Amino acid sequence: MVRGSISARRRLSGYALTVVGATCLVVALVPVRDRLGLASDALLFMLLVVGAALIGGLGPALLASAMSAALLNFFFTEPFHTFRVHEDTDVVAVLVFAAISVMVSWVVDLAARRASAVREAAELEAGNKLRTALLVAVGHDLRTPLATAKAVVSGLRSQDVVLDEPDRDELLATADDALDTLSALVDNLLDLSRLQAGAMPVRTRPIPLEDVVAAALEDIGVRHRRVLVDLPDRLPEVVADPGLLERVLVNVVANAQRFATDPPVLRAAWERGRVVVRVVDHGPGIAIGDRERVFVPFQRLGDTSPTGLGLGLALSRGLVEAMGGTLELEDTEGGGLTVVIALPGVTAPTGREAVSP
Structure with missing residues (x-):
């Protein structure tokens, strides 16, 4: 060699x-x-x-x-x-x-x-x-x-x-x-x-997801840019760094708002020991062959606005993985893109399994 x-x-x-x-x-x-x-x-x-x-x-x-x-x-x-x-x-x-x-x-x-x-x-x-x-x-x-x-x-x-x-x-x-x-x-x-x-630095601890969602929506000015929130009443706490998770949600929701005309939907569920957050939009979506490319820094597929470096999804995936979770992309039923964030959660007691309504 x-x-x-x-x-x-x-x-x-x-x-x-x-x-x-x-x-x-x-x-x-x-x-x-x-x-x-x-x-x-x-x-x-x-x-x-x-x-x-x-x-x-x-x-x-x-x-x-x-x-x-x-x-x-x-x-x-x-x-x-x-x-x-x-x-x-x-x-x-x-x-x-x-x-x-x-x-x-x-x-x-x-x-x-x-x-x-x-x-x-x-x-x-x-x-x-x-x-x-x-x-x-x-x-x-x-x-x-x-x-x-x-x-x-x-x-x-x-x-x-x-x-x-x-x-x-x-x-x-x-x-x-x-x-x-x-x-x-x-x-x-x-x-x-x-x-x-x-x-x-990553400091994870059990935190209520609704608190982080509220802080993230306040950061992006939800009063002027609508987001539909659908969280279960008895969702177990998520194990995450609250500041990093807030950054991830801000990036993902703002990205969905940029590409979709209708307000995106943020929903969560308890699935197989993990808290799964989905940000659903009905925008143009991303072709399957291009989905890994959007996680490369400075890739801005279809984004011609002067307000971003193409770092949002790349940074978001990196932050989620640093907290022990995953960030993947799925098709939205009826057209669009769904960002799926899965993070460890505090195991729900018996009879407290929470699912999306």
């Missing part, structure tokens, strides 16, 4: 496999060497060589080749327990085995090097695409609310523009909305980077 691509632990494992495997083969094959024959013994030692190459690379494979050739000579060719060979055909067999085992070691290691190089090239390409998408996003989506706020502040400070009180209030409201949008975008970027770095 490429230099440094095999860890020291893997190399040590390869050497250990060589020594232990060769010893075990000798112990197992010596009692039956008269029945198996030299060809069968050589094939089994060849299997050891290939295994050492796959696990530890070229070094362990070459050691396995040398040990296997020596052991075949010493234990399995007459006269036994010497390095002299009685039959010319056995000399040829041992030499051919040694040559083939070295070639197999080289070929297996070369194939592993090429696979590693292809994998690294793919990772580099993916990283370049992500950086390019981030630059595009920063160049447009982040600059738009920033430019709006800057224009409003400049207009308010200008001595050449006379504004009455309603116009001033409207401009201040526009700047406030732009800064809220910018703050939300930056928060999403920072949270996604923390998730990818494994630095996102």
Whole structure:
């Protein structure tokens, strides 16, 4: 493989496999060497060589080749327990085995090097695409609310523009909305980077789902953008981080509102020991082939609005998985998309199973 691509632990494992495997083969094959024959013994030692190459690379494979050739000579060719060979055909067999085992070691290691190089090239390409998408996003989506706020502040400070009180209030409201949008975008970027770095603090505890739903709907301004809520009266508590779950619900509900003309429906149920939240919309939906793509950062399938980076679903899935849950997409009956969030719940007492009405 490429230099440094095999860890020291893997190399040590390869050497250990060589020594232990060769010893075990000798112990197992010596009692039956008269029945198996030299060809069968050589094939089994060849299997050891290939295994050492796959696990530890070229070094362990070459050691396995040398040990296997020596052991075949010493234990399995007459006269036994010497390095002299009685039959010319056995000399040829041992030499051919040694040559083939070295070639197999080289070929297996070369194939592993090429696979590693292809994998690294793919990772580099993916990283370049992500950086390019981030630059595009920063160049447009982040600059738009920033430019709006800057224009409003400049207009308010200008001595050449006379504004009455309603116009001033409207401009201040526009700047406030732009800064809220910018703050939300930056928060999403920072949270996604923390998730990818494994630095996102997650503090789960049993909490009432209705409290988190109420806080999430307040954040997105439900009075102006309707959401239909359908929660059972006796739903068990969900085990989650309340702040992270609120972020997830805000992202998912806002996404549903963006694409659907009718108000989305948020409902929950207790299913097989988990609290399952469904956000149902009757918008255009997402084709099955594109559903995994929407969980890739900066993917905005069908979204041409300037108010998002395509991070909502990617961040939401990451947050849900960090809390020990899952986030999947389903078709809505009659057309549309349903986001299904399943999280651990506090087991309901007997007779308290809660289901959707």
